[in-house]
Every structure is written in structure tokens, then in C-alpha cells.
Amino acid sequence: MDANNVFLVLQSVEEAKPIIEAIKKDNPNAIIETQPAMTKITALGKLTIQASTMEDIIGREWDPQELQLVLVTLAGNVDEDYDHFTIYWNN
Numbered sequence: 082m083d084a085n086n087v088f089l090v091l092q093s094v095e096e097a098k099p100i101i102e103a104i105k106k107d108n109p110n111a112i113i114e115t116q117p118a119m120t121k122i123t124a125l126g127k128l129t130i131q132a133s134t135m136e137d138i139i140g141r142e143w144d145p146q147e148l149q150l151v152l153v154t155l156a157g158n159v160d161e162d163y164d165h166f167t168i169y170w171n172n
Contacts, residue, residue: 083125085125085126085170086123086124086125086126086156087123087124087125087126087127087128087155087156087157087168087169087170088121088122088123088124088128088155088156088157088168089104089121089122089128089152089154089155089168090119090120090121090122090152090153090154090155091119091120091122091151091152091153092118092119092151092152092153093115093116093117093118093119093120094151096150096151097120097151099135099138099139100130100135100148100151101113101120101122102138103130103131103134103135103138104122104128104130106134107129107130107131107134108122108124108128108129110124110125111123111124111128112124119153126169126170127157127167127168127169127170128157128167128168128169129165129166129167130145130148130165130166130167131164131165132144132145132163132164132165132166133164144163145161145162145163145164145165145166146161148166155168156168157169157170158170158171
């Protein structure tokens with residue numbers, strides 16, 4: 082694993098599926114690894130989930146804090162606001 086990689090690990094539950102779809106749309110270079118109980122999403126340097134992308138997918142308003150319901154762990158600094166959830170490294 083590259084030292085500049087950030088990652089999220091999400092539970093493999095229905096609520097995580099639209100989040101993973103949004104991550105794919107917002108981060109086309111992200112690597113998605115699916116396992117029976119979890120999904121790991123890795124990206125070089127930065128990974129962002131835009132609330133607007135999630136809202137388009139689920140058809141309602143989305144609060145980035147909802148991510149906490151399916152989040153197992155992450156690596157990176159967190160920048161969370163009403164319109165996005167971003168993890169990054171300051172390299």
C-alpha cells in the first residue's frame with residue numbers, strides 16, 4: 082500500500098451500497114475491494130463523497146454524518162461539512 086493512500090472500510094450492508102456508488106462516481110480512480118463482511122475503498126491522496134451525488138442516487142437529502150452508520154474504519158484526515166465528506170493526507 083502506498084503511504085499516500087487514504088481508505089474507507091464500510092460494512093457490507095444495504096445502506097452502504099449507495100455510498101459505494103457515489104464514491105465510484107466522485108472518485109473514478111478509487112480501488113474498490115469487496116469482501117463478505119466489508120468493502121474497502123482506497124484512493125491516492127484524497128477521497129471525497131459529495132452530498133449532491135448521494136442525493137441524486139438515493140432521491141432525498143443526505144447528511145454526510147450518515148456515513149458513520151456503516152463506517153468501520155478509515156485512514157486519513159477528515160474534512161466533513163454539510164456538502165461533502167473527504168479524507169486526505171497533507172503530503
